Amino acid sequence: MLTDITLGQFFPGESLIHKLDARIKILLTFVYMLITFICSNYFSLTITLCSVLFVIFLSKIPIKMYLKSMKMILFIILFTAIINFFSGNGEPIFQWGIFKITVDGINNSIFVSLRLTIIVLTSSILTFVTSPTDMADAIEHLMKPLSAFKINVHDIAMMMTIALRFVPTLLEEADKTMSAQKARGSDLESKNITKKAKALIPIFVPLFVSAFRRAYDLATAMECRCYKGGEGRTRMKILKIVPLDVFAVLFTLAIGIMVIISNTFYWRW
Amino acid sequence: MMTNFIETEDLKFKYSDDVNEKNVLDGISISIKKGEFLTVLGHNASGKSTLAKHFNVLLLPFGGKVFVNGIDTKNESELYEIRRMVGLVLQNPDNQIVASIVEEDVAFGPENLGVKPKEIRERVDEALKSVDMYEHRNSATYKLSGGQKQRLAIAGILAMKPECIVLDEPTAMLDPVGRREVLDTLIKLNHESGITVILITHYMDEAINSDRVIIMNEGSVLLSGKPREVFKEVELLKKYSLDVPQSTELIHRLKLKGCNLPEGILSTDECVQALEHLLEDNKCQY
Amino acid sequence: MPILEVKNLSFIYGVGTTFQKTAVDNINLSFEKGEFIGIIGHTGSGKSTFIKQLNGLLRPSSGEVLLNGENIWRNSKKIRDVRFKVGMVFQYPEYQLFADTVYKDIAFGPENMGLNSEEINKKVLAAVDFVGLSHEILEKSPFEISGGEKRRTAIAGVIAMDPEVLILDEPTAGLDPRGRELLLSQIKTYHSKRKNTVILVSHNMEDIAKTADKVVVLANGKAEMFDITREVFKNSESLERVGLKVPQITEIMEKLKNKGYDINPGILTVTEAENEILRILGEWGKC
Numbered sequence: 001m002l003t004d005i006t007l008g009q010f011f012p013g014e015s016l017i018h019k020l021d022a023r024i025k026i027l028l029t030f031v032y033m034l035i036t037f038i039c040s041n042y043f044s045l046t047i048t049l050c051s052v053l054f055v056i057f058l059s060k061i062p063i064k065m066y067l068k069s070m071k072m073i074l075f076i077i078l079f080t081a082i083i084n085f086f087s088g089n090g091e092p093i094f095q096w097g098i099f100k101i102t103v104d105g106i107n108n109s110i111f112v113s114l115r116l117t118i119i120v121l122t123s124s125i126l127t128f129v130t131s132p133t134d135m136a137d138a139i140e141h142l143m144k145p146l147s148a149f150k151i152n153v154h155d156i157a158m159m160m161t162i163a164l165r166f167v168p169t170l171l172e173e174a175d176k177t178m179s180a181q182k183a184r185g186s187d188l189e190s191k192n193i194t195k196k197a198k199a200l201i202p203i204f205v206p207l208f209v210s211a212f213r214r215a216y217d218l219a220t221a222m223e224c225r226c227y228k229g230g231e232g233r234t235r236m237k238i239l240k241i242v243p244l245d246v247f248a249v250l251f252t253l254a255i256g257i258m259v260i261i262s263n264t265f266y267w268r269w
Numbered sequence: 270m271m272t273n274f275i276e277t278e279d280l281k282f283k284y285s286d287d288v289n290e291k292n293v294l295d296g297i298s299i300s301i302k303k304g305e306f307l308t309v310l311g312h313n314a315s316g317k318s319t320l321a322k323h324f325n326v327l328l329l330p331f332g333g334k335v336f337v338n339g340i341d342t343k344n345e346s347e348l349y350e351i352r353r354m355v356g357l358v359l360q361n362p363d364n365q366i367v368a369s370i371v372e373e374d375v376a377f378g379p380e381n382l383g384v385k386p387k388e389i390r391e392r393v394d395e396a397l398k399s400v401d402m403y404e405h406r407n408s409a410t411y412k413l414s415g416g417q418k419q420r421l422a423i424a425g426i427l428a429m430k431p432e433c434i435v436l437d438e439p440t441a442m443l444d445p446v447g448r449r450e451v452l453d454t455l456i457k458l459n460h461e462s463g464i465t466v467i468l469i470t471h472y473m474d475e476a477i478n479s480d481r482v483i484i485m486n487e488g489s490v491l492l493s494g495k496p497r498e499v500f501k502e503v504e505l506l507k508k509y510s511l512d513v514p515q516s517t518e519l520i521h522r523l524k525l526k527g528c529n530l531p532e533g534i535l536s537t538d539e540c541v542q543a544l545e546h547l548l549e550d551n552k553c554q555y
Numbered sequence: 556m557p558i559l560e561v562k563n564l565s566f567i568y569g570v571g572t573t574f575q576k577t578a579v580d581n582i583n584l585s586f587e588k589g590e591f592i593g594i595i596g597h598t599g600s601g602k603s604t605f606i607k608q609l610n611g612l613l614r615p616s617s618g619e620v621l622l623n624g625e626n627i628w629r630n631s632k633k634i635r636d637v638r639f640k641v642g643m644v645f646q647y648p649e650y651q652l653f654a655d656t657v658y659k660d661i662a663f664g665p666e667n668m669g670l671n672s673e674e675i676n677k678k679v680l681a682a683v684d685f686v687g688l689s690h691e692i693l694e695k696s697p698f699e700i701s702g703g704e705k706r707r708t709a710i711a712g713v714i715a716m717d718p719e720v721l722i723l724d725e726p727t728a729g730l731d732p733r734g735r736e737l738l739l740s741q742i743k744t745y746h747s748k749r750k751n752t753v754i755l756v757s758h759n760m761e762d763i764a765k766t767a768d769k770v771v772v773l774a775n776g777k778a779e780m781f782d783i784t785r786e787v788f789k790n791s792e793s794l795e796r797v798g799l800k801v802p803q804i805t806e807i808m809e810k811l812k813n814k815g816y817d818i819n820p821g822i823l824t825v826t827e828a829e830n831e832i833l834r835i836l837g838e839w840g841k842c
Contacts, residue, residue: 012370012407012409026531040438087834131370131373132368133370161368161369165366165367168409169363169411173650177606179612179645179679182638183643183713184638184664184667184712185635185667185668186667187635187667201653206651206652206653209698218364220359220365221365221367222367222377224327224356225356225381226352227423228349232383234379234380236376236380236390236393238386286769312731313733411809414598415598442656442729444598510733510736511732512732514806515761515802515803516804519807519825519829519832523832526829537806537807540807544832545811548811551839552839
C-alpha cells in the first residue's frame with residue numbers, strides 16, 4: 001500500500017536527538033555525509049557506522065523503522081554494489097567472459113554499500129526526529145542569506161511545511177482512488193504497458209481535482225486564521241542553541257577527526 | 270442584557286454582476302448577540318454558507334451592510350481584527366490543518382497575529398485543553414480521527430482569542446461519535462467561556478441546545494426563534510425538506526390524529542415523557 | 556446456495572511490524588440473493604477492511620470469500636471479473652469522477668468489462684434512470700454538475716456494471732436531508748426492481764432501519780450480530796456496548812415499554828410507532 005511509505009516521516013518524541021536544534025541537525029547531517037565520503041578504509045568507516053548507530057540508539061526510535069526506510073532504496077544499494085563488484089581493477093581471482101571478480105572489486109562494492117547505508121541512515125535520523133515545521137523553519141533560517149538576492153525565504157519555507165503536511169493526505173487519497181477505480185475494473189495489475197498507462201488517467205485526474213479543491217479550502221482556512229505572509233509573524237518555538245547542541249557539534253567533530261586520523265594510519269587492504 | 274455582536278442590515282449578495290442572476294442572499298437582516306448560541310439551518314444552496322463567509326470578511330456584501338462588534342466589514346483597516354474576533358471552521362476536517370503536528374497547527378493563528386512566543390505557548394496549551402486535545406499535542410495531525418481534527422480546528426481558532434466561532438457544517442463529514450465530540454465542545458465553550466457560537470448545519474437535532482434557530486431558504490430567513498418555537502412548524506419544515514427528528518415527527522403525527530400532546534418536542538426523553546402523560550391520561554379507570 | 560459467503564475470514568495489517576493489527580477477525584456470514592443487508596459498526600470496527608475483501612480489493616489473510624459458491628481467489632487472474640459481479644460504491648464516490656463527460660464516466664466500468672458500444676449504451680442509460688439523473692446532463696462535464704448529481708453519477712458508474720451484489724459505503728454521507736432521502740429511496744427502488752443483493756454500510760441507524768432486511772453488527776473486527784433488522788434493534792444494550800445506538804424512534808418506544816406499557820418490541824419507523832400508540836389508545840378507549 002502507498003501509505004506504507006516511511007521515507008521522510010516524523011516520529012514525535014522526547015529523546016536527546018529530538019531536542020537538538022533543527023538547524024544543527026540539518027548541518028550535522030551534511031557533515032556526517034561528508035565524513036562518510038572521506039572515509040578511506042574499513043576502520044574509519046566502522047567508526048562512522050558505530051557513531052551513527054549510537055545516535056540511532058539515542059533517538060529511541062525502533063530500529064525497525066530505520067530498516068524499513070532502508071528497504072526503499074535497497075535496490076539502489078544492491079545495484080551499485082553489483083556494478084562495483086564486477087568493475088574492479090587488478091588481478092582477477094575469478095573470470096568468466098567479460099565478468100571478472102577482483103579483490104579490488106569486492107572491496108569497492110562492500111565499501112560503496114556501507115557508505116550508502118550510512119548516508120541513508122543519517123538522513124533517516126534527520127527526518128525521523130525533526131518535525132516538518134521545524135525543518136521548514138530551520139531551512140528558512142539557514143537560507144536567510146538568500147533573501148539578499150530578493151528570494152522570499154519565508155514563502156518557500158511555508159510551502160514546504162504545507163507540502164509535507166499534505167503528503168500523507170494525498171497518499172491516502174491516491175490509495176482510495178486506486179481502490180475505487182479497481183472496483184470498476186480498472187486494469188492496474190495489467191502487464192501491458194499501454195493498458196497500464198491508460199489506467200493511470202482515472203487516478204491522476206481525480207487526484208489533481210482533489211488537490212485543487214484542498215488547496216482552495218486550505219487557502220480559505222489560512223485567511224480565516226489571519227495569515228498575511230511572513231511579515232510581523234512570530235513563532236511559538238524559537239530556535240535556540242543550547243549546550244546540548246554544542247555537545248552534538250563537538251561529538252561530530254570528534255568523529256570527523258578520528259576518521260581523518262584513521263584514514264592516514266590504516267591503509268586500505 | 271446582551272449586546273449585539275454581529276448585525277446585518279438588508280444584506281444582499283451574488284457571485285456575479287449579471288443582473289439576471291438571482292441573489293444568493295436576498296436581504297438578510299439579523300442580529301446576533303454576544304454569548305449567543307445560534308444555529309442556522311437550511312438545505313444546500315439555501316445561502317447559509319455564503320452568509321457565514323460574510324461574518325469574517327471572506328466575502329463583502331453586494332448590498333446592505335454587515336457589522337461585527339460595531340465595525341463595518343467594509344472597513345479594510347480592521348480586516349484582521351475582525352478575522353481574529355470571528356473564527357471560521359470549515360466542513361472538511363482534512364483541508365484546514367496547516368501543520369503536521371497538533372500543537373504547531375494551533376500556534377499558526379497567534380503566530381500570524383505576531384503574539385510573543387511565550388504567550389503563544391500558553392494560548393496553545395489552553396486552547397488544546399479546552400477542546401480536550403491536550404494529550405494529543407505532539408501527535409501527527411493526519412493520524413487524528415475526524416472528530417479530533419475538527420476539535421483541533423476549533424482550538425486553532427481559540428488560540429486567537431476570538432469573541433465568536435462560526436462553524437460551516439462542521440459535522441457533515443463525521444461519524445456519530447465525532448459529531449457528539451464537536452457538539453459537546455461547542456456547548457462547553459459557549460457555556461463556560463461565553464464565546465458566541467454560530468453553528469451552520471443541516472442536522473436539526475444539533476439545534477436542540479441552541480438559544481435560537483434560524484431557518485434559511487433561497488437566501489432569506491424563513492423562520493427564526495427558540496428551538497421549541499421553530500420545531501412546532503413541522504409542516505413548514507418538511508415542506509422545505511429539512512429533516513425533522515423522529516421524536517418531533519411522531520408527536521406531530523399523533524397530534525394530527527387528535528391526541529392531546531404539547532408542541533415542539535425535541536429530545537428523546539421529552540418525547541417519552543409526553544407519550545407517558547398521554548397514555549396515563551387515557552388509561553382505563555379500573 | 557447463498558450468493559456471497561465468507562468463511563473464517565480474517566485480515567491482519569502490517570504482519571510482523573509494530574503496527575500489526577487484526578482488522579477482521581474470523582468472520583462467518585452468508586448473504587442470500589435478493590437480500591438487503593445493512594452493516595453497522597463504529598469507526599475502526601473493521602467495516603471498510605471487511606467490505607474490501609468482498610470484491611477482492613484486499614486478499615484475506617486467512618479464510619475465504621465465496622461468490623456463488625466459488626472462492627473468488629481460486630484463480631487470482633480472474634479477480635477483475637469478481638469486481639464486476641460485486642459492485643462497490645465507496646464513501647464520497649464523486650471524488651473519483653475523471654472523464655470529460657458524465658456519460659463517459661458512467662461507461663468506464665462497462666467498457667472495462669469489454670462490452671460492445673450498444674450494450675454499454677443500454678447499461679449506462681439504465682443506470683442513469685435508476686439514480687434519477689436527467690439525460691441532458693450526460694454530455695456535461697462531471698465537474699460542472701451539482702454535488703448531489705455528482706454523487707448519483709458516481710453511483711450510476713457502478714450500477715452500470717450490473718453487479719449481482721451492490722455494496723454501498725455511506726452513500727448518503729455529507730448530503731443534505733433532501734438529497735439523503737432521495738438517494739435512499741432510489742437505492743430501495745433499485746433493489747426492488749433489480750432484485751439483487753444490496754449491502755449498505757451506514758452510521759445512520761434510521762436509514763438502516765428504513766431499508767435493511769438484515770443487519771450485521773461489526774465490532775473490533777468481529778461480527779457481533781447478524782439477524783433480521785428488528786431483532787438486532789431489540790438489543791439496544793448490546794449495541795450500546797459496541798458504541799452504537801438504536802434509531803431514536805426505537806429508543807423512545809423501548810423506554811415507554813420499560814415503563815410498563817404493552818408495546819411490541821423492535822419498533823423501527825415513525826409509522827410503526829404511531830400505529831402502536833394509537834392501537835393502545837384504541838384498546839383502552841373501548842373500556
